Amino acid sequence: MxxxxxxxxxxxxxxxxxxxxxxxxxxxxxYQKTALVTLYVAGALFAVLLLVWFRGRLSPxxxxxxxxxxxxxxxxxxxxxxxxxxxxxxxxxxxxVGGPILAVAIVSRLLFGERIGPYGKVGILCGFIAxxxxxxx
Numbered sequence: 001m002x003x004x005x006x007x008x009x010x011x012x013x014x015x016x017x018x019x020x021x022x023x024x025x026x027x028x029x030x031y032q033k034t035a036l037v038t039l040y041v042a043g044a045l046f047a048v049l050l051l052v053w054f055r056g057r058l059s060p061x062x063x064x065x066x067x068x069x070x071x072x073x074x075x076x077x078x079x080x081x082x083x084x085x086x087x088x089x090x091x092x093x094x095x096x097v098g099g100p101i102l103a104v105a106i107v108s109r110l111l112f113g114e115r116i117g118p119y120g121k122v123g124i125l126c127g128f129i130a131x132x133x134x135x136x137x
Contacts, residue, residue, distance in 0.1 A: 005050070015039065020077065021093070024084050032081045040074050091134050102127045 019039060023032050047066075051058060058066075076096075083092045105124050108114045116124065 017077070017080070017093070017096070020081055020084065021089060024089060032084075033078070036074070036077055036081065040070065044070065094130065094134060098127050098130060102131070 019035055020032055023035060050056075080092060080096050083096075102124060105116065105120065109116055
């Protein structure tokens with residue numbers, strides 16, 4: 001049964017970005033913020049229902065951490081909405097997906113001294129080239 005919940009979470013991942021792109025594509029950009037708030041409120045209600053269903057306990061620290069992650073996710077999606085207002089979607093979405101991956105790889109190397117193998121180096125180089133091509137082209 002729990003695997004079904006994992007599958008639902010996997011399939012629901014990215015629904016905010018999909019909804020943003022869809023609303024932007026059909027010309028309903030004015031409704032994107034309302035749709036985003038609705039999506040996050042529905043997600044929070046679903047999480048509460050799951051907590052009640054499985055008779056889970058939630059410590060204040062866990063609740064605070066969860067709210068922090070949710071607010072950070074909301075802020076990122078809201079920033080992406082704002083970027084879609086004046087930047088083409090073919091630039092915004094690859095940057096939103098690839099940018100954090102590049103940032104984590106670089107920060108983990110600089111701050112934590114993690115080793116990056118040859119495939120990782122090629123991937124980072126390709127990411128940098130892609131960002132440059134997207135911003136210039």
